[in-house]
Amino acid sequence: MSHVDENSAQKKGALLKRGDYLVLLACVIAIPLLFSRYGVVGSEGTQARINAGAREFALVSLQKNQTYHVPGPLGDSEIEVRDGRIRFVRSPCAGQQCVHSGWAHRGGEFIACVPNRVSLVVLGQGAGGTYYDSINF
Amino acid sequence: MRSLAILLGACVAFVSGCSSPPPPFKHSTFAMGSTVEFTIEGIPEADARAAVDEAIEDLAYLDAALHAWHPGTLGRINSLLALGGKFTSSPLVLPLIEQTTQLSEQSGGLFNPALGELFALWGFESDDPPMGPPPSDADIARVLAGKPQMSDVRIHGIELESVNPHVKLDFGAYGQGYAADRIIERFKQRGIKNAIVNVSGDVRIIGQHEDRPWRIGIRNPRGEGVIASVLMRGDESLVTSGDYERYFLYQGKRYHHILDPRTGYPSRGVTSVTVIHPTAAVADAAATALMIAGVNDWQEVARRMGVKSVMLVDDQGRVHMNSSMAARVKFEIDPAPQVVIVDTPG
Numbered sequence: 001m002s003h004v005d006e007n008s009a010q011k012k013g014a015l016l017k018r019g020d021y022l023v024l025l026a027c028v029i030a031i032p033l034l035f036s037r038y039g040v041v042g043s044e045g046t047q048a049r050i051n052a053g054a055r056e057f058a059l060v061s062l063q064k065n066q067t068y069h070v071p072g073p074l075g076d077s078e079i080e081v082r083d084g085r086i087r088f089v090r091s092p093c094a095g096q097q098c099v100h101s102g103w104a105h106r107g108g109e110f111i112a113c114v115p116n117r118v119s120l121v122v123l124g125q126g127a128g129g130t131y132y133d134s135i136n137f
Numbered sequence: 138m139r140s141l142a143i144l145l146g147a148c149v150a151f152v153s154g155c156s157s158p159p160p161p162f163k164h165s166t167f168a169m170g171s172t173v174e175f176t177i178e179g180i181p182e183a184d185a186r187a188a189v190d191e192a193i194e195d196l197a198y199l200d201a202a203l204h205a206w207h208p209g210t211l212g213r214i215n216s217l218l219a220l221g222g223k224f225t226s227s228p229l230v231l232p233l234i235e236q237t238t239q240l241s242e243q244s245g246g247l248f249n250p251a252l253g254e255l256f257a258l259w260g261f262e263s264d265d266p267p268m269g270p271p272p273s274d275a276d277i278a279r280v281l282a283g284k285p286q287m288s289d290v291r292i293h294g295i296e297l298e299s300v301n302p303h304v305k306l307d308f309g310a311y312g313q314g315y316a317a318d319r320i321i322e323r324f325k326q327r328g329i330k331n332a333i334v335n336v337s338g339d340v341r342i343i344g345q346h347e348d349r350p351w352r353i354g355i356r357n358p359r360g361e362g363v364i365a366s367v368l369m370r371g372d373e374s375l376v377t378s379g380d381y382e383r384y385f386l387y388q389g390k391r392y393h394h395i396l397d398p399r400t401g402y403p404s405r406g407v408t409s410v411t412v413i414h415p416t417a418a419v420a421d422a423a424a425t426a427l428m429i430a431g432v433n434d435w436q437e438v439a440r441r442m443g444v445k446s447v448m449l450v451d452d453q454g455r456v457h458m459n460s461s462m463a464a465r466v467k468f469e470i471d472p473a474p475q476v477v478i479v480d481t482p483g
Binding site for chain 1: 379
C-alpha cells in the first residue's frame with residue numbers, strides 16, 4: 001500500500017465520528033417505529049378488537065397466539081389468535097356462520113356472530129394501517 | 138459529519154410531522170337483527186359519538202317500526218291488511234310501500250315484499266335463524282296460491298287497504314339499506330362530510346378517507362375473507378346479498394334466505410350479488426332480485442331497476458359483471474376468479 005493510500009484510508013476512517021454513529025443508530029430505530037406508529041407501511045393487521053354486544057371485550061395482539069372465551073347471551077364464543085390471524089373456533093350459535101368465515105388478518109376485516117352478539121375487527125396500526133375501511137357482506 | 142446528522146434528523150422530523158390526522162371514529166353495535174358499524178372522520182370525537190348515539194336511537198325506532206311480525210307499526214299494518222278495508226297508515230311506512238311497489242314492479246316480481254307469509258313459513262323472518270327441515274311442498278304451494286303482490290296494496294291519501302288477504306309485508310330485503318340511507322341523511326344534517334354506515338353489510342358512504350377513497354371489501358361467498366375490494370368516494374352505496382348470510386343445512390343441502398317468489402324455494406345458481414348504486418335501499422332490493430334472476434337474466438332485471446354496476450358470483454365460483462363494475466373491482470384473492478363481462482343492454 002502506498003503512502004498516499006494510507007492517508008486516504010485514515011481520512012475515510014475519520015468520516016464518521018462517534019456522534020454520527022449515534023445519529024445513525026437513532027434513525028435506524030426511530031424511522032421504522034414512526035412508520036409503523038403512523039401506519040405508513042403494510043396492511044396486515046397487528047391487533048384485533050373483540051366486542052361483546054356493543055362493548056369492547058378485549059383489544060388483542062395478533063402477534064401472541066392465544067385463545068379467548070367471549071361470553072354472549074347463548075354462551076361463550078371461542079376466538080383463536082394464531083400466527084398473525086384471528087378466527088372464531090367455536091360458537092354456541094345455530095348457524096355457525098362466524099366459524100365458517102375462517103381467518104381474518106388484514107386491517108378492517110370483520111367477523112360477527114349475530115346470535116351471540118360477539119364480533120371482532122382486525123386493526124392495522126395507525127390511521128393509514130387499515131386496509132379495508134369496511135366490509136360488505 | 139454534521140450534514141449527515143442534519144439530513145437524518147430532517148428525515149425523522151418529516152416522517153413524524155406528516156403523520157397526523159387522528160384515525161376515524163369507529164363504533165360497532167348490534168341492531169336491526171345484525172351488526173351495525175359506523176365510521177366518521179373529520180369531526181371531533183365528541184361530535185361523532187353524539188351522531189352515533191342518535192343513529193343508534195334511530196335504528197332502534199326503525200327496527201321496532203319495520204319488523205314484520207313483532208308488535209309495532211308494520212306488525213299492526215299486516216294485521217289490518219289481512220282484515221280488508223281501509224285504515225289509516227303510519228306516515229313512516231307509506232313512502233316505503235310506494236318505493237317497494239315500484240321496485241317490485243321493475244324487478245318483474247322477483248323482489249316481492251308482499252310475500253311475508255312465505256318468509257315466515259321458512260322461519261327466516263325470525264331473529265334466530267331456522268335449523269330446518271324446510272317446509273313441505275304443500276305448505277309452500279298453499280302460500281304461493283294466494284299470489285300476494287305489492288300491487289295488491291292500495292294507497293288512498295294516508296289510508297291503506299289490501300285487495301288480497303294473503304299480503305303480508307316484510308321489508309327484510311330493503312329495510313337495512315333504507316336504514317343506512319336514513320342514517321347518512323342524519324349525518325349530513327349534522328355537517329358530517331366523511332362517513333361510512335354499514336348495516337348488516339349494506340354499506341353507504343359519503344366523502345372519503347383523508348386524501349384517498351374509502352376502500353370497501355366484499356366478502357368471499359365461499360372462501361375465507363374478502364374476494365374483492367371497491368374504492369368509493371362521494372355519495373354511494375355498496376350492497377351484497379349472498380346465500381351465506383342466513384341459511385341452514387338439512388340433509389347436506391343448503392337452504393338460504395333469499396326465496397324465489399316463483400318457486401317458493403331458495404334461489405339457486407348464484408352465491409352472491411353485489412350492487413353499487415346511489416342509495417342503499419334500492420341496491421338492497423336489486424341485489425335480492427338479481428340473485429333470484431340468476432346468471433341468465435340479471436342484466437335485463439338490472440336495466441329495469443336502473444342499476445348500473447353489478448357483480449354476481451355463480452355456484453361454480455365464476456364472476457359475472459358488467460364493465461361499469463369491472464372498472465371498479467380489484468380482486469383480493471390469488472388466483473383471481475374466472476370473470477365473464479356482460480354489459481347490461483340499453
